[in-house]
Amino acid sequence: MxxxxxxxxxxxxxxxxxxxxxxxxxxxxxxxxxxxxxxxxxxxxxxxxxxxxxxxxxxxxxxxxxxxxxxxxxxxxxxxxxxxxxETMIDRVCIKFSGIDMNDTEAPKYLLVALSKFAQNDGGIHKLQDNWRHWSKFLCHPQVAREYRQMIEHLESSSKNEEYKHHCSELLASIDKIQEEGLSKDDMASAPATSKVCGFFIGL
Incomplete structure (x- = not known):
């Protein structure tokens, strides 16, 4: 730069x-x-x-x-x-999640405006998956998870590409898993080794 x-x-x-x-x-x-x-x-x-x-x-x-x-x-x-x-916009937007406080439930919904726009093609949904570790940690907040789920459901229903729909289904399943089981070490790959996030302990 x-x-x-x-x-x-x-x-x-x-x-x-x-x-x-x-x-x-x-x-x-x-x-x-x-x-x-x-x-x-x-x-x-x-x-x-x-x-x-x-x-x-x-x-x-x-x-x-x-x-x-x-x-x-x-x-x-x-x-x-x-x-x-x-093409790299999703990567660059997702990196910004690292600067957001874990207790901030509004900023992730703001960034969702951009992610929903840039994920409208197969390459975009792939990049959203690739950057899972950046934004998934905020999905322990029910209101954030709901917004992201609705976005991906909309992308899935709007596409006629079966592979694209499959990737959307995978993301939806991952969101549901966090809601049911809490965050895993993989979801928090970039976080400290042991921390308490949204009520869930992530240990070594």
Whole structure:
């Protein structure tokens, strides 16, 4: 990541909030800014996961409806970019789960907005499975598990690809297993060796 990118990732999350500003003039300026930025560079592709993370965290969290509006606007801009530039988006969004407090049940639902969008093809659902260890630990919260289950059920019912449906079924079974049995060591692979999470002890 370039020095310019490091300097701008925090700054640009602030004008991103203005994309849905109630003042029309402010909203239009913000939207024009990001449209021009997208035409000149790949900055939005590079920084979208950071935007999503910052705007979903407790200290800077936007109202959920506004958050979705910002995401939908930015994702529309990415349609102008080559598909290859967005293929790693699920990986990069999932990594952001590591910065979320385990007791925060809202941020995972915010990031779900992006995951549900990027998992709509076979490659996307594979990446969601590959990144299981990043987001599965939040499934011990019933409300989070419910949201993620509904998302995957929707993806499954919307697809005509049998292999894709199979991967969705596997994820649903894994979610159900956590709800029934709690988190396993595999689910918490990136966590400390012994910890108490959502009422379940994960030991060596």
């Amino acid at each position: 370039s020095n310019d990118m490091i300097q701008t990732r925090g700054v640009l999350s602030e004008p991103a909030r203005c994309i849905c500003d109630p003042v029309r003039a402010v909203k239009e300026v913000a939207q024009s800014f990001f449209k021009e930025l997208n035409q000149r560079s790949d900055t939005i592709i590079q920084l979208l996961p950071e935007f999503l993370y910052r705007l979903s965290c407790t200290g800077e969290r936007m109202p959920f409806k506004s958050y979705k509006t910002v995401f939908e606007f930015l994702i529309q801009l990415l349609k102008e970019k080559p598909k290859s530039n967005t």
